[in-house]
Amino acid sequence: MHQSETRKGNITLMVQAEQIPVETESCVGVGDHDAEIDRALLVADGHGPNHRGYGHIMQFSAEHHEFRSVVRDFVENEINPRIPEWEDAEMMPLHDIFSKMGSLGFLGLEYETEFGGQGADHAFTVILGEEFGRCDHGSLPMALGVQVDMATPSLARFGTPEQKRRYLAPALAGTQVCSIAVSEPDAGSDVAGIRTRAVRDGDEWVINGSKMWITNSLQADWLCLLARTSDEGGYHGMSQIIVPTDAPGFSVSRKLDKLGMRASDTGLLSFDDCRVPVANTIGEIGRGFQQQMAQFVVERMWASYTTVGACEVALTRTADYLRQRQAFGQPLLANQHLQYTLAELSADLDLLRTYNYAIAEAYDRGEDTTRQATIAKLTAGRLVRRVADMCLQYHGGMGYVEENWTARFFRDNRLTSVGGGADEVMLQVLARTDGFTA
Numbered sequence: 471m472h473q474s475e476t477r478k479g480n481i482t483l484m485v486q487a488e489q490i491p492v493e494t495e496s497c498v499g500v501g502d503h504d505a506e507i508d509r510a511l512l513v514a515d516g517h518g519p520n521h522r523g524y525g526h527i528m529q530f531s532a533e534h535h536e537f538r539s540v541v542r543d544f545v546e547n548e549i550n551p552r553i554p555e556w557e558d559a560e561m562m563p564l565h566d567i568f569s570k571m572g573s574l575g576f577l578g579l580e581y582e583t584e585f586g587g588q589g590a591d592h593a594f595t596v597i598l599g600e601e602f603g604r605c606d607h608g609s610l611p612m613a614l615g616v617q618v619d620m621a622t623p624s625l626a627r628f629g630t631p632e633q634k635r636r637y638l639a640p641a642l643a644g645t646q647v648c649s650i651a652v653s654e655p656d657a658g659s660d661v662a663g664i665r666t667r668a669v670r671d672g673d674e675w676v677i678n679g680s681k682m683w684i685t686n687s688l689q690a691d692w693l694c695l696l697a698r699t700s701d702e703g704g705y706h707g708m709s710q711i712i713v714p715t716d717a718p719g720f721s722v723s724r725k726l727d728k729l730g731m732r733a734s735d736t737g738l739l740s741f742d743d744c745r746v747p748v749a750n751t752i753g754e755i756g757r758g759f760q761q762q763m764a765q766f767v768v769e770r771m772w773a774s775y776t777t778v779g780a781c782e783v784a785l786t787r788t789a790d791y792l793r794q795r796q797a798f799g800q801p802l803l804a805n806q807h808l809q810y811t812l813a814e815l816s817a818d819l820d821l822l823r824t825y826n827y828a829i830a831e832a833y834d835r836g837e838d839t840t841r842q843a844t845i846a847k848l849t850a851g852r853l854v855r856r857v858a859d860m861c862l863q864y865h866g867g868m869g870y871v872e873e874n875w876t877a878r879f880f881r882d883n884r885l886t887s888v889g890g891g892a893d894e895v896m897l898q899v900l901a902r903t904d905g906f907t908a
């Protein structure tokens with residue numbers, strides 16, 4: 471018996487192939503009534519566009535499906551209607567949004583219940599990422615990713631109970647906003663090149679330096695900072711330190727004006743004899759680089775999960791547009807070239823989604839997923855660039871105007887190949903892990 475994914479209304483369900491009704495909602499590339507029947511027959515056969523066979527890779531339970539439907543409703547009803555206002559304001563009220571999400575349990579899916587987490591499996595994070603990827607912009611999925619998968623994993627893994635009580639629990643409740651502060655004006659790809667330094671003075675760290683491109687930082691209550699804590703060079707002698715943003719000596723120098731992700735606040739930060747307790751060090755002093763590298767793995771996976779949701783919506787919307795747009799006496803989608811382009815992107819999206827599910831399972835089994843997460847992030851960045859470019863192109867002039875979704879999609883998703891490690895850095899990691907070095 472085949473398990474297939476189908477979309478009915480707004481809810482994605484896994485159903486037995488035999489149960490799929492002919493009126494099942496369309497996915498990319500489906501046109502007239504006959505084609506719909508053809509497709510339904512194919513699906514009933516266990517083939518066709520709706521037969522994706524994910525059940526063989528990742529077995530979603532009824533609880534997972536229910537969660538997906540709750541998140542999808544939340545995105546459609548609570549988030550999407552507010553996005554135009556946030557885009558105009560170039561800011562999102564993160565405390566407000568995260569508090570609401572925290573009360574729904576979205577922020578601490580895999581974290582310990584003792585600190586407000588749900589103790590759930592990683593499949594819930596995959597679903598959260600895919601569904602938030604469907605948002606009408608990229609800013610909130612990114613802000614959310616920072617909160618749950620970039621600034622907090624080290625704290626959850628290596629933090630003391632006191633640190634978790636003070637910083638992790640409010641982050642999972644959404645009452646505190648957090649940031650991950652690694653990149654600097656002179657060191658982004660080359661993390662070993664960071665210069666921000668924390669020097670010990672009794673029970674305190676005295677921090678000097680600056681951090682660049684820090685997401686959520688204009689609203690953050692605390693940062694997970696990577697700083698040098700010894701004179702050892704390169705990858706050695708770094709530590710992760712929780713810096714409350716009301717610490718003396720901390721300031722936001724300026725908010726950066728970006729090409730996309732315009733509703734997301736991105737700051738250039740200054741540390742000028744900024745003092746925080748040494749007790750705020752996460753894990754072992756001197757092991758910051760290693761801990762941060764592990765934190766980057768979940769960041770890459772999150773980027774890939776959200777990209778799947780974003781591409782799925784973009785392909786569906788573009789197919790819908792091409793179906794109703796007439797040119798040369800027929801719908802544009804009657805053009806075989808356009809059909810094949812959409813089909814190819816849809817197929818590549820399927821590969822990414824399936825690969826994500828395989829990674830998620832490996833991660834849940836406790837395996838090191840560094841290599842796979844790197845491949846997924848690289849693939850996601852490249853795929854979404856192709857999708858964004860195609861969607862813009864096939865909307866013609868309408869693709870190029872702000873009033874259409876394509877412009878923001880194009881801008882926001884361009885970041886995936888740069889932020890969280892550029893494509894070339896992913897290739898550098900892969901070349902090393904796969905032994906392609908001289």
Ligand SMILES: Cc1cc2nc3c(=O)[nH]c(=O)nc-3n(C[C@H](O)[C@H](O)[C@H](O)COP(=O)(O)OP(=O)(O)OC[C@H]3O[C@@H](n4cnc5c(N)ncnc54)[C@H](O)[C@@H]3O)c2cc1C
Pocket residue numbers: 616649650651652653655656657658659660682683684685686728731736885888889890891892893894895898
């Ligand atoms: C909107 C936005 C949000 C961000 N949010 C955060 C955040 O919250 N926290 C944080 O710490 N950082 C954040 N970043 C920083 C981001 O991770 C860096 O921009 C990224 O890692 C690239 O670093 P860089 O900008 O210094 O580019 P550089 O290191 O100067 O690299 C420039 C380019 O050179 C190429 N390149 C780099 N290395 C190699 C190589 N080894 N081989 C070949 N080519 C190479 C790549 O094409 C790269 O894009 C954010 C960035 C942006 C734009």
